[in-house]
Amino acid sequence: MLLDIFLEQSGQFLSGEEISRRLNISRTAVWKQINKLRSAGYEFEALPRLGYRMTEKPEPLDPAVLSACLTNRSFGHQIEVLRSTTSTQEDARRLAEEGAPEGTLVIAEEQTGGRGRMGKKFYSPFGKGIWMSLILRPTQPLHLTQQLTLLTGVAVRRAILKTTGIEAGIKWPNDLLIDGKKVCGILLESANEDEFVRYCIAGIGISVNLKEEDYPDELKSIATSLRMASGHNINRNELICSILNEIESLYGLYNEQGFEPIASLWEASSVTMNREVCVQSPRGVINGTAAGLHPSGALLVRNEDGELTPVFSGDITLQR
Numbered sequence: 001m002l003l004d005i006f007l008e009q010s011g012q013f014l015s016g017e018e019i020s021r022r023l024n025i026s027r028t029a030v031w032k033q034i035n036k037l038r039s040a041g042y043e044f045e046a047l048p049r050l051g052y053r054m055t056e057k058p059e060p061l062d063p064a065v066l067s068a069c070l071t072n073r074s075f076g077h078q079i080e081v082l083r084s085t086t087s088t089q090e091d092a093r094r095l096a097e098e099g100a101p102e103g104t105l106v107i108a109e110e111q112t113g114g115r116g117r118m119g120k121k122f123y124s125p126f127g128k129g130i131w132m133s134l135i136l137r138p139t140q141p142l143h144l145t146q147q148l149t150l151l152t153g154v155a156v157r158r159a160i161l162k163t164t165g166i167e168a169g170i171k172w173p174n175d176l177l178i179d180g181k182k183v184c185g186i187l188l189e190s191a192n193e194d195e196f197v198r199y200c201i202a203g204i205g206i207s208v209n210l211k212e213e214d215y216p217d218e219l220k221s222i223a224t225s226l227r228m229a230s231g232h233n234i235n236r237n238e239l240i241c242s243i244l245n246e247i248e249s250l251y252g253l254y255n256e257q258g259f260e261p262i263a264s265l266w267e268a269s270s271v272t273m274n275r276e277v278c279v280q281s282p283r284g285v286i287n288g289t290a291a292g293l294h295p296s297g298a299l300l301v302r303n304e305d306g307e308l309t310p311v312f313s314g315d316i317t318l319q320r
Helices: 002-008 016-023 027-039 063-069 088-097 146-164 226-230 236-257 260-269
Strands: 043-047 051-056 079-082 105-108 129-136 169-171 175-178 181-193 196-207 276-281 284-293 299-302 308-311 315-318
Touching: 002 016, 002 027, 002 051, 016 027, 016 051, 027 043, 063 079, 063 236, 079 088, 088 105, 088 129, 088 181, 088 196, 129 236, 146 169, 146 175, 146 181, 146 196, 146 226, 146 236, 146 260, 169 260, 196 236, 236 260, 260 284, 276 299, 284 308
Parallel strands: 079 105
Antiparallel strands: 043 051, 105 129, 129 196, 169 175, 175 181, 181 196, 276 284, 276 315, 284 299, 299 308
């Protein structure tokens, strides 16, 4: 009811006293309800003697809008949009086990237990980002699934550039950065049988319309959003369509020509290449210069003796 009142009085100030009278609740309850709307993505200006005015309302994820803007053949033509979920990865995994076709997409307005690589938590607040998981059913053997992580990163970067004009760089293996701060993380998980992949779940998390004050203190120095980079809100539905179109296009190229053209696109977009790096890997700490990609998708690190070491997994710190 409170939301309806603000929508009816679009752009107008409403005093706390008037809202209290119309809803028959206390002024304290009015303040609490407005804060609930704020947590759902609505924004308000509050001024003494004038009251509250709604300044921004979130643009909801809409399956009908998404279906209408897709130009690809199959990716995203089965979409499940959730208001809140623990993790879209788990929802997509359930659908994949039930036989959902390649290209099935799960998107949520909010994740309460979103996760990144190596079990790290992934911040996924309501209505401000793109938190989604895509089912893939590749024919490549298990040891080449790293290539799909890099393919997804290239596709998301291209979609962001086309939709917003913002240049993001790719940090191996799965982060997109703007001015050194993380704007997107990608998590690829697979279910295997023998040495082959039954399916992969490509999880994509993009901080789209967050403002600096939306981040917890521990993330403010290392995270950014497309809104912070552009100065205005980004249409999430449009960006999701662009991502799906780009993934399907590159996935088709990958299936026809292999990893080489994807690797070239990745290297041209990378902020890791030719940089000194420190890698915390399962084999220990590796220091050197990022020199290229192994045919599997691993990162090649050249040490001071000129020897190349392929890094298949680990956390990378860019030294300079």
